[in-house]
Amino acid sequence: MWRSVNNNKIQVKALLLAISLLIIYAFTLPVKHITIYLAGDSTMADKEIKAYPETGWGMPFRVFFDSTVTVVNKAKNGRSTKSFIAEGLWKSITDNLKEGDYVLIQFGHNDEVPTKATYTPEADFKTNLVEFISETRERKATPILITPVARRKFNTGGDIEDTHAVYAQLVRDVAAKNNVPLIDLDKKSMDMLQKLGPEKSKLYFNYLQPGENPNYPDGKSDDTHFSELGARKIAELVLAEIRNVQPDLATRILKSKNLEIK
Amino acid sequence: MKVPKILLVASFLLLGFIPPPKHINIYMIGDSTMCLYGNDQRPVTGWGMPFADYFDNSVTIKNMAKGGRSTRTFVGENRWQPIVDSLHEGDYVLIQFGHNDESNAPKYAERYTPVEDYKKYLIKFITESRGKNAFPVLITPVTRRNFDKDGKIKETHLEYSNAVREIGASYKIPVIDLDEKSRDLVGKLGPETSKLIYMGLDTLEHPNYPVGRSDNTHFNEYGARLMAELVLNEIKNQHLPLADRIVKGQNTSTVNPQVK
Numbered sequence: 001m002w003r004s005v006n007n008n009k010i011q012v013k014a015l016l017l018a019i020s021l022l023i024i025y026a027f028t029l030p031v032k033h034i035t036i037y038l039a040g041d042s043t044m045a046d047k048e049i050k051a052y053p054e055t056g057w058g059m060p061f062r063v064f065f066d067s068t069v070t071v072v073n074k075a076k077n078g079r080s081t082k083s084f085i086a087e088g089l090w091k092s093i094t095d096n097l098k099e100g101d102y103v104l105i106q107f108g109h110n111d112e113v114p115t116k117a118t119y120t121p122e123a124d125f126k127t128n129l130v131e132f133i134s135e136t137r138e139r140k141a142t143p144i145l146i147t148p149v150a151r152r153k154f155n156t157g158g159d160i161e162d163t164h165a166v167y168a169q170l171v172r173d174v175a176a177k178n179n180v181p182l183i184d185l186d187k188k189s190m191d192m193l194q195k196l197g198p199e200k201s202k203l204y205f206n207y208l209q210p211g212e213n214p215n216y217p218d219g220k221s222d223d224t225h226f227s228e229l230g231a232r233k234i235a236e237l238v239l240a241e242i243r244n245v246q247p248d249l250a251t252r253i254l255k256s257k258n259l260e261i262k
Numbered sequence: 263m264k265v266p267k268i269l270l271v272a273s274f275l276l277l278g279f280i281p282p283p284k285h286i287n288i289y290m291i292g293d294s295t296m297c298l299y300g301n302d303q304r305p306v307t308g309w310g311m312p313f314a315d316y317f318d319n320s321v322t323i324k325n326m327a328k329g330g331r332s333t334r335t336f337v338g339e340n341r342w343q344p345i346v347d348s349l350h351e352g353d354y355v356l357i358q359f360g361h362n363d364e365s366n367a368p369k370y371a372e373r374y375t376p377v378e379d380y381k382k383y384l385i386k387f388i389t390e391s392r393g394k395n396a397f398p399v400l401i402t403p404v405t406r407r408n409f410d411k412d413g414k415i416k417e418t419h420l421e422y423s424n425a426v427r428e429i430g431a432s433y434k435i436p437v438i439d440l441d442e443k444s445r446d447l448v449g450k451l452g453p454e455t456s457k458l459i460y461m462g463l464d465t466l467e468h469p470n471y472p473v474g475r476s477d478n479t480h481f482n483e484y485g486a487r488l489m490a491e492l493v494l495n496e497i498k499n500q501h502l503p504l505a506d507r508i509v510k511g512q513n514t515s516t517v518n519p520q521v522k
Contacts, residue, residue: 049315050509050511050512052312052315053312053484053487060304060305060483063301063304063470064468064469199455200455200458203455203458203459203484211495212491212495213316213491213511214316214494214508214509214510214511215316215509215511215512215513216511216513217510217511217513218513220513227484228483228484228487229458229459229482229483229484232305232468232482232483236467236468239469240466253469254469254470255469255472256302256469256470256471256472257472258471258472258473258475259302259303259470259471261294261303261306261329261461261477261480262294262329262330
């Protein structure tokens, strides 16, 4: 009798101890706070209100992560790798980069056009990407390369055309050679637009009728820059690829329950 | 006719002294199709959210709409009286209810408001706004995505939209017929394309809705903006004084000045 009571007491004590240890364990390993920097062009950038509804995919991307992550969008309209470096935008990232941070790098739209002031010849484009990679790694942060997101360009047969063929391939080559995680957004977004087709895909881009939106009284037919819907769909593609190529970052994606909408 | 120089000079001087437009508030009262949402519920978007992006800085938008509310429960929860108390002369009150008032299924008994009561509450909003020298604007409930088998969009708010039109006419209040305007727009998009502007999501598409969602009532960020555009354009078409405070855009798209 006495022994049995004592055994029970011991069992309760052991259980309490186990629970306490679990609680302590839960609090002794807080997940380190990290920052995801976005480096890129207008397709990724935050927009001024006067340019709405044009939306960069970095804007909806911001809400995908839990409270251990801050997303800092350094992407800027019109920038190539060359002008991003020349204007000190890249340095504004490396100056703050900490161990464990990530840098998502998406350029090409402004690098690949020879008539633009931002034109970056192929060899320079590769050199700049390699510089981004090595400077990120020097700070024990992780670079992720992203091929330039597709334009809405369909041929007469209704097939989407790859307008970034050369520069997207350069990104793939640099990623493979330097063993960097790659998100092939050019391909993924082309697939997505192909599924939608020429007409529906207009809803993903900044297409506005004259008089429809106060910011664009003359209307707009933009096959490069996204609507709020297109930007979010692109951000979702990037997120899906993060689950594939960077599982440790994927652990910080929000774990939500479907909230009720009343 | 030659205008005397002195008159020209005088009018220029006067122009310089025209006071800037008085600052006003736009109060928005309504339901889930109009209200604010936090980051944890994106991409669902009330049309009041993008609506607020298109006014100059003489306007502050106070979006007081709340999901699930009918006219009756909005008043019953004391959401209306504080607005009346803070209304100033020249403020606007944009009123869009109906979705919850008309829901007569037993599980929505707590929000259901018979159409006669609905009218009484609309009249209350109107008279109490006017009592503070504010401008009420009635808005018919925005459309649902509901197509018949021939692909024609259905009117689901008829009785309640008619009530709004009737009260608007008899009290000489501007009515923005969002039900009709949005039904035209969604109808033109058709049964398939219109899915893109409502809150449908695939499984795992968006972290906020891991199991996905199908929804023919609530708008995503794109649909909400389309609805906001309809309301903005009706404010202009009806020449409401508020139209002067809508931004006059410069077609500013994204072109880097360096890139020529």
